[in-house]
Each structure stands twice: as C-alpha cells, then as structure tokens.
Amino acid sequence: MQIKWDxxxxxxxxxxxxxxxxxAHAVNPCLVDLALLTFLSSGDYIQKVRRxxxxxxxxxxTLEALADDEQAQALLKKKKKFYKKLKIxxxxxxxxxxxxxxKLNVFIQSxxxxxxxxxxxxxxxxxxxxxxxxxxxxxxxxxPDDFNLFTxxxxxxxHDQVRLLKDQPKADERIKLLASLPxxxxxxxxxxxxxxxxxxxxxxFESLYSSEALKKEKWYRVKxxxxxxxxxxxxxxxxxxxxxGICICLQGSPGVGKSEIxxxxxxxxxxxxxxxxxxxxxxxxxxxxxxxxxxxxxQHAGPGVLVEALQQVVREKKDGLIFSLDECDKSKQLNTIxxxxxPIQNQAFRDxxxxxxxxxxxxxxxxxxxxxxxxxxxxxxxxxxMMKIEISDYTVEEKIRLxxxxxxxxxxxxxxxxxxxxxxxxxxKECIRTLIEKYDATPGGVRKLFQMFAxxxxxxxxxxxxxxxxxxxxxxxxxxx
Numbered sequence: 001m002q003i004k005w006d007x008x009x010x011x012x013x014x015x016x017x018x019x020x021x022x023x024a025h026a027v028n029p030c031l032v033d034l035a036l037l038t039f040l041s042s043g044d045y046i047q048k049v050r051r052x053x054x055x056x057x058x059x060x061x062t063l064e065a066l067a068d069d070e071q072a073q074a075l076l077k078k079k080k081k082f083y084k085k086l087k088i089x090x091x092x093x094x095x096x097x098x099x100x101x102x103k104l105n106v107f108i109q110s111x112x113x114x115x116x117x118x119x120x121x122x123x124x125x126x127x128x129x130x131x132x133x134x135x136x137x138x139x140x141x142x143x144p145d146d147f148n149l150f151t152x153x154x155x156x157x158x159h160d161q162v163r164l165l166k167d168q169p170k171a172d173e174r175i176k177l178l179a180s181l182p183x184x185x186x187x188x189x190x191x192x193x194x195x196x197x198x199x200x201x202x203x204x205f206e207s208l209y210s211s212e213a214l215k216k217e218k219w220y221r222v223k224x225x226x227x228x229x230x231x232x233x234x235x236x237x238x239x240x241x242x243x244x245g246i247c248i249c250l251q252g253s254p255g256v257g258k259s260e261i262x263x264x265x266x267x268x269x270x271x272x273x274x275x276x277x278x279x280x281x282x283x284x285x286x287x288x289x290x291x292x293x294x295x296x297x298x299q300h301a302g303p304g305v306l307v308e309a310l311q312q313v314v315r316e317k318k319d320g321l322i323f324s325l326d327e328c329d330k331s332k333q334l335n336t337i338x339x340x341x342x343p344i345q346n347q348a349f350r351d352x353x354x355x356x357x358x359x360x361x362x363x364x365x366x367x368x369x370x371x372x373x374x375x376x377x378x379x380x381x382x383x384x385x386m387m388k389i390e391i392s393d394y395t396v397e398e399k400i401r402l403x404x405x406x407x408x409x410x411x412x413x414x415x416x417x418x419x420x421x422x423x424x425x426x427x428x429k430e431c432i433r434t435l436i437e438k439y440d441a442t443p444g445g446v447r448k449l450f451q452m453f454a455x456x457x458x459x460x461x462x463x464x465x466x467x468x469x470x471x472x473x474x475x476x477x478x479x480x481x
Contacts, residue, residue: 041100048099049089053167056088058297144179144314150186157186161356170296174354177303182313184320184362197319198234201227201269218398219261222250222389226265229387230364247341247365249328249383251372252391255445258368261391262324271364272318274309278331291336293353303353306340306360322364329369334379341365341385393443399436402446403453407432414450418464419457431468439475 089095144150150158158178165174205227209215229246250258259275266273276291293304306323313321325337339345346360367386369375376383394402406412407420423431435456440449455478456471463470 038100042096045096045099046091049091049095050167052089054169057168144181144183146183146314150183154183154186161186164356165354168296168355170301174296177307177311177354178356180314181307181310181358182321185310185358185360187359192238194234195238198227198231202231204268218391218394219257219264222261222391223265225389226366230269247367247386249367249369249372249375249386249388250391251369251388253393253444254370255447256391256393257446258391259324259326262322262366262368265366266322269320269322270318271320271322272309272313272316273322273324274305274312275324275326276305276309277326278328278337289352291340293351295352296355301353303351306349307351307354307358310358320362320364322366325365325367327369328367328382329371329375329378331378334375334382338379338382338385341382343385394446394449395443396436396441399440399446399449400433403432403436403449415453415457416461419453419460422460435472435475438472439479 144158147155147158161178162175165171165178168174205223209217209220209224226248229248233246250261252258263273265271289304291304291306293307294301309321309323325341328334328337340349340360343361346363348357349360350357372383372388406414407423412420435452436449439452452475455475459466459471459474
C-alpha cells in the first residue's frame with residue numbers, strides 16, 4: 001500500500017511514537033527500548049528515502065542534459081545499468097516495516113539500554129518540537145501572499161506541485177518561484193466571478209462608447225471584437241463548456257497603434273501587460289530558452305519570460321495577464337510560440353526551470369504583425385491558431401481628429417502646456433490641417449505625425465513668440481522642401 005507522507009503526517013507519527021515510548025516506560029521499562037528503536041528507525045528511513053530521491057533526480061537530469069554529448073555517453077556507458085536502477089522511491093508502510101525489521105535484528109543481537117538516560121527522552125521531545133516549529137514556519141513562508149484568495153481546487157493544485165518539487169534540485173528556489181505566481185495558473189478562477197467581471201467591463205465599454213460619434217473612432221471595432229471574445233469565454237466557462245484560449249493578431253501598417261490597443265485593453269481590464277519583441281532573427285532553440293527558461297541542472301538556470309510575466313501580475317496586483325507577441329511576422333522561428341498559444345497545450349504549460357504544469361488558458365495573447373500573409377507563409381500552424389483583426393491606415397482626416405482630440409483633452413500627457421496654448425491661442429484648427437496636409441498626407445501610421453509635432457513643440461519651447469509662418473519656414477528647411 002502506497003501512502004502520501006507530508007511534514008504534518010511525519011510529525012504526527014513521531015509524536016505518537018514518543019508518547020507511546022513514554023507510556024510504555026511507565027508500564028514496563030523494557031518496552032521503552034522498543035519504542036525508541038521504532039522512533040529512530042522511522043526517522044532513519046525517512047532521511048534515507050529523501051537522500052536517495054535527491055541523488056536520483058540529480059543524476060537523471062544530468063543524463064538528460066548530456067544526452068547529445070557522445071563522449072560523455074561513452075564514459076557513462078559502463079555505469080548505465082547503475083543509473084537505470086536509480087528510480088524514485090516512495091514512502092510506504094511495507095518498506096518502513098522492512099527497514100524496522102533490519103534495525104530490530106541488529107538491536108536483538110546487541111541490545112542497547114536507553115532507560116537510564118533521561119537526556120535522550122528530552123532530546124527526542126526537543127527534536128520533535130523543533131521539527132514541527134521549523135516546518136510550520138517554512139510552510140507559511142512558502143505560501144503565496146494572496147493564498148486566502150485561492151479557490152479550494154487551486155489550493156490543492158498548489159500543494160500537489162510543492163510536494164513534487166520538495167525532493168528535486170534547487171527545491172527551495174523553485175518553490176519560492178511557484179509561490180510568486182498568480183492563482184489562475186493553478187486552475188481557472190471562479191467562473192461566476194469571471195462572468196460578473198466581464199458584465200462590468202461590458203457595461204463600462206457600452207457606456208464609454210454610447211454616442212454614434214465615438215463608435216466611429218478607429219479603435220472601437222477592434223476593442224469591441226476583443227471584448228466579445230472575452231465575454232463569450234466567461235459565459236462558456238460558467239456553463240462548463242469547453243473553453244479555448246484567446247490569441248488575437250492585430251494586422252496593420254507600422255504606427256497604426258497595434259501595441260497601444262493591447263495596452264489600453266490591459267488597463268481597462270485591470271490586467272498586467274507584458275511585451276515580448278519577436279522582430280529578431282534568433283533561432284527556435286534560443287526563442288524556446290527565452291520563453292521556457294533553462295533546466296535547474298544548469299549553472300545559471302532560471303525561468304523563462306512567461307513565468308516572469310506571471311510574476312509581474314502578482315507584483316502589480318492585477319487580475320490577469322495580456323502577453324503581447326510584438327512583430328511576430330518578422331520572426332521565422334515560430335514553432336515554440338505555436339505550442340504556447342495552442343488552447344489545448346497551454347492548459348499544462350511547463351517552464352523548464354519549474355517543470356510543473358501551469359494553466360495559461362486565462363492568459364490573453366495578442367500578437368501584432370505588419371504582414372499577416374508573411375506570417376502565414378513562414379508558420380501556417382501559428383497563423384491558424386490566431387484570430388486576425390485588421391486595423392486600417394490613418395487617413396488625413398483621422399490624423400487631424402487625433403491631434404485635435406489630444407489638444408482638447410485637459411488630462412493628456414503627450415504635449416506641454418505651451419504647445420497646447422500655441423494651437424488654442426487663436427482657435428486656429430486650420431493650422432493643424434495645413435501642417436498635416438503638407439508634411440504628412442500619406443495614409444499609414446502616426447509615428448511620423450507625432451515626430452513632426454514633437455519637432456514643432458521643440459521650436460515653440462525654444463521661442464515662445466514664434467509664429468505659424470516661422471514654424472512653416474523651419475519645417476520646410478528641415479524637410480528640405
């Protein structure tokens with residue numbers, strides 16, 4: 001019969017043995033020797049299994065790390081049988097009884113007398129108390145700060161994962177890392193709470209865009225579609241239907257505001273936002289190492305950026321995570337990403353350092369791309385897992401409305417008060433139209449537009465008495481017109 005042994009079970013066992021030994025001494029002094037022998041045998045057996053498992057985990061992971069090294073495999077060939085025998089042992093009543101039998105056989109051949117040594121009884125009692133106090137302190141230290149907010153299923157999953165890590169390499173570091181993760185990675189949060197949150201988001205969104213004029217804004221349709229996905233996912237989860245993870249790809253020209261949309265949604269949902277740039281030419285193995293970390297057997301092992309993003313959720317005390325895959329069409333090594341955003345695989349995502357199953361089904365993945373067709377050509381499997389939402393280029397009229405909206409907003413944080421005062425001084429909106437039509441009339445993003453107005457702002461701050469005509473002259477010289 002296999003049984004689960006945790007610290008509390010071991011403490012209770014040792015305490016019962018000690019009480020039995022003390023009671024037996026009052027009835028028959030000879031029985032105390034047997035009780036103390038049982039106590040010592042139990043502790044010796046527990047430590048033996050722990051040492052064996054720790055050594056076994058280390059050797060097995062070393063073999064896995066050296067799997068591609070032919071020279072190392074040749075050297076280890078003679079010891080291959082020995083490594084195969086190093087299997088993980090489990091605590092069991094059968095093995096404990098067998099271990100006690102061997103100790104009893106030695107005791108019968110050479111009996112020991114503990115009755116005349118009261119210091120030993122005091123030592124055993126102190127050992128039990130110290131072990132109990134230390135384990136309680138460690139258990140409390142390794143619990144997440146918001147553990148009381150976990151559901152019962154999440155608490156059970158967390159304790160199960162901690163048990164798996166206890167006898168593995170770098171156990172303390174990995175358990176502390178596990179305790180720094182948000183509750184939803186240990187199982188979906190309460191479905192009713194999620195649905196109520198999405199009801200609130202829906203009402204706020206409809207209230208914000210109540211007028212027809214606001215519904216014509218560029219980002220309205222994009223945000224509405226994303227919120228519809230989230231609302232439907234919350235409703236399916238409430239009805240115990242199969243839920244799919246959400247991965248959206250925002251397609252559009254550079255500078256149309258793809259990343260800004262993702263950030264705004266994160267702010268409105270009270271989610272943490274983590275941006276992962278994919279515009280480099282790193283290999284697929286390097287991408288996997290960045291996202292999934294390194295195995296704990298390596299010298300400088302650590303978690304991947306996905307775990308770091310999850311830790312950021314706890315640090316910022318947010319409700320969830322939006323993970324942005326920026327410029328994913330510029331990276332040609334996308335196999336790792338396809339596995340992470342897959343709604344089936346990411347329910348049991350494994351970071352190489354933690355090596356425990358984490359549920360990423362509550363994470364919202366938002367990718368951005370300039371050319372979705374290039375993404376589909378390089379990685380069809382990744383493109384098939386994404387919901388593409390097109391963002392059109394800014395027209396001249398949309399650029400004019402954007403600048404006018406920023407200037408009219410008293411809470412805007414983009415431009416200084418002197419810049420705003422210059423355009424509000426004579427209520428000269430034609431000045432904005434003239435500047436945009438002359439220097440940035442090409443449809444596309446708004447980066448060049450903001451660069452031009454940043455240049456204008458610098459000239460206004462340098463000379464507060466500058467006029468519109470002088471600004472036009474300096475811009476002509478700057479753009480060599």
